[in-house]
Amino acid sequence: xxxxxxxxxxxxxxxxxxIGGCYGSKPTAENIPESPSELSGxxxxxxxxxxxxxxxxxxxxxxxxxxxITGPFGEIGRTNANTTNYNDTIQQSCIEAHYYVSASNxxxxxxxxxxxxVQMICGEGP
Numbered sequence: 237x238x239x240x241x242x243x244x245x246x247x248x249x250x251x252x253x254x255i256g257g258c259y260g261s262k263p264t265a266e267n268i269p270e271s272p273s274e275l276s277g278x279x280x281x282x283x284x285x286x287x288x289x290x291x292x293x294x295x296x297x298x299x300x301x302x303x304x305i306t307g308p309f310g311e312i313g314r315t316n317a318n319t320t321n322y323n324d325t326i327q328q329s330c331i332e333a334h335y336y337v338s339a340s341n342x343x344x345x346x347x348x349x350x351x352x353x354v355q356m357i358c359g360e361g362p
Contacts, residue, residue: 267343269293272320275337275349282329282359287322289337289349296339296346304334330358 270293277287287301301322302309315322326333334353339346 267295267341269296269339269341269343269346271346272299272337272339272349275335275352277335277352277354279354279357280323282357283326285324285326285333285335285354285356287324287335287337289320291318291320291339293339293346295341297341298339300338300340300345302336302338302348305331309334309336326356329356331356 272289273292274290275287276289277285280286289299291299296317298317299315299319299322300311301313301315301324303312303324304310305326305328312324313322322337324333324335332353332355334351336348336351338348
């Protein structure tokens with residue numbers, strides 16, 4: 237009986253070491269990138285918006301761009317690391333579009349940038 241208990245204990249310890257080694261390095265808030273700032277946008281046509289922001293992190297793998305026209309914000313695109321601009325194409329003119337950006341990496345997503353509104357130019361089809 238003691239041998240079975242000893243074997244059980246040893247197997248348990250090995251499993252703890254293996255599982256702890258695989259899952260022991262959990263993402264922490266320290267690894268989440270700093271949020272971008274100074275988001276600005278300009279309607280460059282009836283159906284296009286040019287966005288720019290300040291990259292404040294050194295460990296992002298990219299940026300996530302969010303837009304809202306009506307309803308909740310939704311992801312509309314992603315960029316690579318160290319990118320500080322994004323061009324958005326919208327299928328409607330004469331509307332107001334709202335944007336924010338966040339930085340991301342394997343540890344998670346940063347807080348959001350400032351939110352902006354861009355009034356689209358009124359015009360004919362694309």
